[in-house]
Amino acid sequence: MQLFPCPFCGPRDEREFHFAGEIGKTRPDTTGEVSAEDWARYLNTQRNEKGRVREVWMHLTCSELFVMERDSVTMEVLSSTPLREDVE
């Protein structure tokens, strides 16, 4: 049972969290032309790194969306920062 640090709430039981996806996916501007390949890349691409990963998680009890950096092999959590940039 892992302890994940919510940037707002502090460390909590992993059961309070939901994996939202890898960091770094930018939604194409769909009001313009988006090629099928670009859209597919946005929908599907995964880096799925073995080792250090940066991911977006949601803390379900406070709904905070945040970026967690961790090691996907050792499960060590390296950092956790809010997704929004204007807060600490």
Place this chain on the structure above:
Amino acid sequence: MARRYSAWSLFREGLRGHKGWGPAWRSPEPKKRYDVIVIGGGGHGLATAYYLAKNHGITNVAVLEKGWLGGGNTGRNTTVIRSNYFYPESVALYDLSLRLYEGLSKDLNYNVMFSQRGVTNLCHSEPEMEMAARLVNAMRLNGTDAELLDADQLRKFIPALNIRPDARLPIHGAVLQPRGGTGRHDAVAWGYARAADAAGVDIIQNCEVLDFITEGGRCVGVSTSRGDIRADRIGAAVAGHSSVLAEKAGVGLPITSYALQAFVSEPLKPVLDTVLISPVTGTYVSQSDKGGLVIGGGLDRVPSYGQRGNLPVQETVMAGLTEMLPILSKVKLLRHWAGIVDVTPDSSPILGPSALEGLYFNCGWGTGGFKAIPAGGYLFAHILATGAHHDISRPFGADRFTTGRLIDEGAASGIAH
């Protein structure tokens, strides 16, 4: 040296202290060049090598395994074999596998103990029964076997089921695929390895692929912990580690790796004579020939490459099990473990060429790779031998993520992979 397995050869060898058995497979030194390299000595990789030899006459083949044969998900899964799928593409794929399994022991001359004791998917409500009818009809229309059991039939079939009036999940019925069952997972890997080896395939253990060798934008070989090896075509069947390998080749795969746990109990006298699955609880269980209950459940919550168990998922799986079969709560678990499974957006596999010419992938089987080993090998061999898709494998190409033609069984029928 006794090569062929039979009751007679066993009897004869028994009389002379089993001195006459030769190695099940050789341990050759890698050659510099092969027609085909298969990366990954799990079930899919070994089956691919076997069918390259058997179906296509290509025997100058190397299987490169970084550890020991069958040491990944092949040796870690819950051994369920079934083709109870909704979409025709899936049934075609998994029923090919099931049919190959039905003849596999004789084909390989190795008893893989495919035990067709049926796969039973429980329904706990009327809407689930309606979905079950939709599934049974789909399976039968798509050419595989399926029966819709009502609650009474089910109770007779599985006396240990929880039919108490206060059961949280009442039993309404089930989908039974009688031809489904379990196999001996290690034997599948070993049987394919032995047969492939006999056909001339080099199975090279403790040989890790470190990088790909490319020339003119084409993959022409691999550099390994045991030197460079070249080949015309290279196929990767490395399950949960596909992304890592793909990254070395500079290609992307829509895969997320998760730990999937499995459990085995102490050996018991026969108590359950089918593979029991509850899609609602996510728990499935069967009893091995040795008597141990083999139990599995859903993916871990956290993507990972850590081959370790996790208490919250263990609670979910076991709570589901005791809800289905409360008499088992007093039975003890001997061990639990995890494999790393490769999950695609639609939970269906990826078969076919990659963005790097000469390099092909067989991956994305997620939680259901074991049952697909014969078909995965059969089709991947076809692709590696001909450079083109087999009709059955074509819908599973990676191009489906661009066209959007996903094969999402979970969304269709609620049946988890």
Place this chain on the structure above:
Amino acid sequence: MRDDRHRWTPYDGAWSPYEVGGIAITPVTPERQILISAPAVLSRHPGAIGWPDIATGDSYAISLRRDRVLLVNGPDMAEGWDDEIGQAVSDVTDAYSVFDLTGPKALELLKHGTEIGLQQPSRSAARMLFGLGVFLYRHGAEDRFRLHVLRAQGQTAWQMLTGQAGRL
């Protein structure tokens, strides 16, 4: 079509206080619970209660999120989007059932439901307990814990808490 009315213990939402060695569980009915969400709402409610803070008095604010508090027994407020202050206001008095857990074994009871301790503070009172989303904090005393749980899960929370208390 199954009639499962008898499979589920009837309930009427009026739980009688429950007491067993070292712990009392009592339903509480705050007069008003107001949810306020706004940027920097915490700076406008600087004493908002997190874990393991002790709320005192009848009226107080609980910190739930970076941008959300729950006002317990605060003033009546107009619901909706307050353009002037820039905040979203909703009356949730009827959305949450509230229980007090009191006594020397109350903390131990909570530890059955989640990984929690007085040495592990949190800026938010929101957490999972026995798999249910709750707001959990102390109220009025070192060993009095108050929890808010969604109304529709009040009966489940009650059964879990009293059942667990009975096993302590």
Place this chain on the structure above:
Amino acid sequence: MTSHRITQGGLIDRSRPLRFSFDGKTYQGYEGDTLVSALLANGVRIMGRSFKYHRPRGPWGAWVDDPNAVFNVTLGGVEFPNCPGATTMLRDGMVTRSVNAFPSASFDLKGGLDLLHRWLGAGFYYKTFIWPDWHLFEPMIRRMAGLGAVSAEVIEGYASDQMHDRCEVLIVGGGAAGLAAARAAAESGRDVVLVEDHDQAGGRLYQLDSVEGQTPQDWVADQLAAIEAAGGRVMTRTTAFGVFDHRMVGLAQQGPFGYAPRLWRMRADRIVLASGAIDRPVTFANNDRPGVMSLDGACEWLARYGVLAGRNIAVLSNNSFAAPAARMLAEAGAEVTEIDPTTGPIRALGSKRLKGIEVAGKRHPADTILVSGGMTPLVHLWRHAGGKLDWDERTQAFLPGAAPEGMAAIGAANGTFDLDQALTEARAVARDEPRPDRAGDYRVKPLWPEPGSKGRQWIDFQHDVTLKDVELAARENYVSVEHLKRYTTLGMAQDQGKTSNMAGLAAMAAIQGRPIPEVGTTTFRPPFVPQPIALYSGPHAGQLYHPLKRLALEPLHRAADAALGEYGGWLRPGWYGSGDPAGHVRAEVIKARETAGILDASPLGKVEVMGPDAESFVNFIYYNTIKTLKPGHIRYGFMLTERGNVMDDGVIARLGPNRFVISCSSSHTDHVRAHLEAWRQDGNDPDRIFIHDLTQQWSTLTVTGPKARDIVAALDMPLDLSADAFPHMTLRETTLNGTPVRVARVSFTGDLSFEISIRSSRAADLWQALCAAGESVGAGPIGIEALSVLRAEKGFIIIGKDTEGETMPHDLGFGIPRQKKQAAFVGDRSLHMEVANRDDRRQLVGFRVDPGAPPLPTGAHLIGDGDTPRSEGYVTSSYDSPTLGHPIALGLLERGADRIGERVAVWHLGQRSSATVCAPCFFDPEGERLNA
């Protein structure tokens, strides 16, 4: 009797005799005995049979290292399978039976199988049973396999409580090292928890005369008192069974026999492993005979239980622990001969009854052979946590090497086998001081299986794996240690290889001429000792397993004779009345069409979106254009996934310029809320959008039917209910007796409907008022089942029932936003992928059947008319419509929208029928009743 109780000594309470039976015979033991010690005290040696050959088995070890003495135990009428006799405490009245033996362990009918052993070696089943078919042989093999039978009873209350806790230092093992470390850590101010799996801490200390000048009992008591005085906690009968991520240790705390252990999830800043070591067997001919036992086990039986393992004992040991052990046994009255096993081939003499031992051709009479092949540290938890192991030549053992973060090993678990050194090491580690090096007085000679030697030499006692099996595995190239384990089943018995793995891998090393560390170990997997499934499954069964949400009005529904059932995670009225559900549902449908039905729709989601960007946000979230929605108005729409598939449908109402209420499906509320939150914070300005889920603040009652307006009018709200003033798809905020209410004109039945929402604490008043008003016009409550029929008559879909994961909105007849909506919205681009443009998409249609034909089965497929039937779609909803007097059905059909009027073949479980495709609306297609 060879083994017997001596008159004094041990930790048992001789004043409290306990009666029990084994295989039908009655015996007596004492409080403090284990099953094995009590049987040994009664001279019983044969306690079970081996798995494959049914060879007689006596106990090997006195602790977790015994693979042989396994019993089905009945107490209080409840039978527990496969209880490990060495660690199961004796209780008065226990009825125990050997497993895998009939009629008894001492005389087993299947004992003759041993004669066939030459054909039943490792992996024999892979080589045969291929012809004619495995299924012919399998049932017999399955019946032969397995140990105990599991009884059919469900044990009430057999469920494990769960406790979460944390500590600064968790010490695993309460032997000398563990106690010393716990005391030192506690006294230096640490929050310490010590777990010990025996009843009484002390490990092997009771084998000694004195510890640091005290008797073992006094020393142990002193340490325990000091630990507790310093604030430390001691948990006995508690096994640390696994180390999980982030230093979470799973602890199983035993209660009385028959109760499930409690699960502790103990988070420790630091884990100190003091789990001790076990004796290794020596591999020699017939080393599996009952009476060949662990030397250390025998010393434990003597020290803890006052049981002397034999009268004429041969001690076979390669290490320096043998001498004090032999002395101890001799002092207790046994005749002891020490034998050096390294001098030549060894063979046990006798079969069921041991007669002696032959070493290098020399015979020594003995009734008992006590064996010690060197100590094996118990490093399981170390490996769970990812710690490394190093081979140590001096101790001939794998010892903890590079440590996992926050973990240390001490004492015998660390290869520090000498007491004084273990104590020094334990205290140093506990105080974070440098630890002394391991060197000590312990001496051991290498002693490993010798390939090619004669006789049947057991490696795994329970699973009948012999040295020849290892040799066969090597011959067949199953040489990886994992292949060896899997091919021979070595190490897969109840003890999970604690007794067999070292010998097995050493044998493989010897066969291949490789050093032992090169062969390596197999993976150590949790649990450390077998644990009941109940330990993992947690306490929440029955109603508390996946608990349902409960309606505020449940008491009133019950009072109205509601049949309650699970619908989308809520316990809701399916219909009202007892008996004949179909009749009640039919009557409710007719009532709703003729007068009105009153439905508790409270679970419908009520998620408010507020803030300056609320409008653009919901416009982005919805497939449909929402920004043109005016306050007081309502729109039906879809939320899509980013892949363009329909995720949820429902209505959205605008309460003000910056305020919307999303009414999502009851079962999707949590999912929709998370979906909204994710988009709010990723790609939008979260300071300008706020989402409040107010579903449970409000209860919602729907009045639907031609008399709905009359019923609502009777509430006497200050509200003009006329169709002109209050048209379909609008919303009004008003009051009922001073309480604010929202009234929405939306319909899920196709009839005039009012949805009235009121705070949940006042819902009972509203319900009663509506029911009273309804009664006067013949209206009354209706349940979900009637609603399902009503909405299907109108052709309204239920997401997940009438849609599938691939369904896109244009499959449901809602294609306009896909073509026209300019603003970006979730899923937009996916609606123009190749798959979305296919002309064979499955589209929503209705089906009619011929007059007099029965309703189509839900789940039936629609098939083409080719030679081989191919599925072109399926029936998703089907009812015999009480309103229309004939069956109706909805379904998804390839190119359905273009096939209206076409006859299609229907296929269900092999039966064919036919139906006519029609538009998916059977009731009031013009919408007159809706807009009334």
